[in-house]
Amino acid sequence: MSRLITVLISLIPFLCWSQLDPSKKYSVNTIAFYNVENLFDTIDDPKTFDNDRTPNGRDKWTEDIYIKKSKNIAKVISEIGKDIVGTSPSIIGLCEVENKKVLVDLINNEKLKNIGYGIAHFDSPDERGIDVALLFNTNRFTPIFTKAYSLYLKRENGETDFTRDHLLVSGYLDNELIHFIVNHWPSRSGGRMRSEKGRILAGQLNKKIIDSILSTDSKAKIINMGDFNDNPADRSIKPILKTVSNKSKVKRNELFNPTEKLFKKGFGSYNYRGKWDMLDQFMISSELLKNSGHFFLKAGIFNEKYLINQDGKYEGYPFKSFAGGKFLGGYSDHFPIYMLLAKEL
Numbered sequence: 001m002s003r004l005i006t007v008l009i010s011l012i013p014f015l016c017w018s019q020l021d022p023s024k025k026y027s028v029n030t031i032a033f034y035n036v037e038n039l040f041d042t043i044d045d046p047k048t049f050d051n052d053r054t055p056n057g058r059d060k061w062t063e064d065i066y067i068k069k070s071k072n073i074a075k076v077i078s079e080i081g082k083d084i085v086g087t088s089p090s091i092i093g094l095c096e097v098e099n100k101k102v103l104v105d106l107i108n109n110e111k112l113k114n115i116g117y118g119i120a121h122f123d124s125p126d127e128r129g130i131d132v133a134l135l136f137n138t139n140r141f142t143p144i145f146t147k148a149y150s151l152y153l154k155r156e157n158g159e160t161d162f163t164r165d166h167l168l169v170s171g172y173l174d175n176e177l178i179h180f181i182v183n184h185w186p187s188r189s190g191g192r193m194r195s196e197k198g199r200i201l202a203g204q205l206n207k208k209i210i211d212s213i214l215s216t217d218s219k220a221k222i223i224n225m226g227d228f229n230d231n232p233a234d235r236s237i238k239p240i241l242k243t244v245s246n247k248s249k250v251k252r253n254e255l256f257n258p259t260e261k262l263f264k265k266g267f268g269s270y271n272y273r274g275k276w277d278m279l280d281q282f283m284i285s286s287e288l289l290k291n292s293g294h295f296f297l298k299a300g301i302f303n304e305k306y307l308i309n310q311d312g313k314y315e316g317y318p319f320k321s322f323a324g325g326k327f328l329g330g331y332s333d334h335f336p337i338y339m340l341l342a343k344e345l
Contacts, residue, residue, distance in 0.1 A: 020297075025345045027174060028297070029090040029140060030081030030338055033225040033280055035184070035270075036073050037321055037332035038130070039106070040098040042066050048129030050098065058325050065327045070102070072321065072331045074109035077135075080302045080338050088115055089338065090140040090173065093225045094133045095164070095184035099123065103133055120169045122148035125162040132182040132226070134169045143171035151205050153186065153198050161186075163198070168209060174343060176221070176293045179213050181206065183226025185236070192230075199229055199236035207240055210255075214285070221294065222285040224255065227334065231278050232260035247289050247296070255283040258299035259337060267301055269335045271317045280337045288341070297340040307331055 020026060040053035042063050053061040078088045097103055100121050107117040120143060121133040136143065148165040155161045167182040183206060186198035206224065213220045230236045237243060237257075244250045245260035259269075259281040268276025288296045309317045309330075319330035 020342060026342045027345055028085045028343075029173060029294070029341045030085055030087070031091045031180075031223060031225070031282075031341060032077070032080045032089040032302070032336055032338040033093040033095075033182075033227075033282070034073070034077065034080075034336035035095050035227045035280060035332060035334035036097060037334065038096050038098075039069060039073060039094075039102050040066070040129075041102050041105075045099075045129055049127055050129045053098075059322060059327070060325070068327075068329065069321055070105050071109055071111075072329075074106055074111040076302070076307065076331055076336060077106075078111040078115075079304070080336055081340065084340065088112070088137075090137045091180060091223075092117075092135040093180065093182040094135065095182070095227050096130045097121075097133050098129050099131065103135070107135060118143070120146045120167065122146075122165060122167065124148065124165040125150060125152075126164050127162050130164065130184070132164055132167045132184050134167060134180055134182050136169075136171075141171055141173045143169050144177075145170040149205060149209055151186075151202055153201060161198070163202075166202075166205060166209060168213075170213075173294060173341075176343070178294065179220055179222045181209060181222065181224045181226075183224070183228060185227070185229045187229050196230075196234075196236065199234075200240065202228075203236040203240035210241070210285075214253075218252070219287050220285060221287045222255075223288070223339075224283040225281070225337075227280050229279055232257050232263055232281060237281075241283060243283055250286045250289060252286050255285060256289060256296070257281060257283045258296070258339065262299065262301065269301055269318075269337055270333065280334055282337065282339050284339075291344075294341045294343045297342050299337065299339040302336040302338055307335060 044054045052058040103119045116138045117135045118138045124131045147168045153161040164184040170179045185202040242254045243257040244254050247256045250256045263278035268278050269280040270277045309319050320333035321330045
């Protein structure tokens with residue numbers, strides 16, 4: 001812990017963390033979220049549409065490719081925030097993971113196996129078989145409650161459209177209770193406006209989960225994270241979840257969205273046809289803005305050079321792992337995002 005504190009204090013002048021007192025000691029945790037772009041195993045699940053990601057499927061998803069993909073994701077996770085705090089993230093929300101097996105394989109990769117990550121995961125009813133999950137450093141976080149909240153949508157023909165669950169994991173991060181919600185909202189398939197209704201319904205479910213926590217504890221510390229498939233000011237997010245981009249103006253019943261400010265500055269986590277979107281976001285309750293227990297320091301996008309296409313048609317885009325039925329050797333079509341929490345010792 002002492003090395004971590006030394007690194008943090010030495011960076012205060014550079015990062016302008018005015019809310020920290022240089023005469024005091026702090027611990028710090030990195031919280032991350034990463035859409036890992038279809039982390040599938042090679043086994044055909046007869047209950048889902050995963051045929052493309054099998055050895056005989058469209059993508060020729062072999063064991064060698066799967067192992068390389070898993071190693072790539074493990075490398076990224078191991079490095080998020082490490083240059084600042086000296087350690088890998090304490091908490092990582094994930095989406096587009098197929099099942100528990102791929103998560104077990106992931107945390108047993110060489111880059112991660114010595115950290116001691118635990119897994120919170122439920123199989124969702126999503127038709128493609130992709131789920132959300134939470135990885136946590138068992139030396140820093142102890143879960144006490146986990147629950148999956150299902151979202152059922154209706155297609156135009158009246159059939160049920162199955163999608164990803166919302167995952168709630170409550171537990172003690174360095175002995176303080178914090179609630180984590182991991183999201184992967186309905187996609188923009190068919191067009192952003194045409195598909196917006198599904199994300200509005202996801203936003204309403206998300207708000208119910210948050211309100212249920214706050215109804216029990218009005219001072220609850222909540223971190224809402226995920227791939228929302230919408231930008232911070234869109235109708236599914238800002239008016240429903242009551243998000244604010246200026247932390248000095250956040251009221252008790254509102255959420256601070258630090259990624260909205262990044263988006264306003266032109267940054268993004270996903271690029272579509274040359275336009276950056278901030279689909280991956282954090283939203284936190286007002287109690288995390290007070291210098292008591294864990295409190296928010298900063299948020300950022302982890303976009304190291306190796307995660308970026310360096311040439312060709314998609315120069316500057318996230319270096320994805322697959323395109324045109326061919327494995328590219330990349331990582332994901334999304335950049336990870338991260339935030340730092342400090343706590344006075």
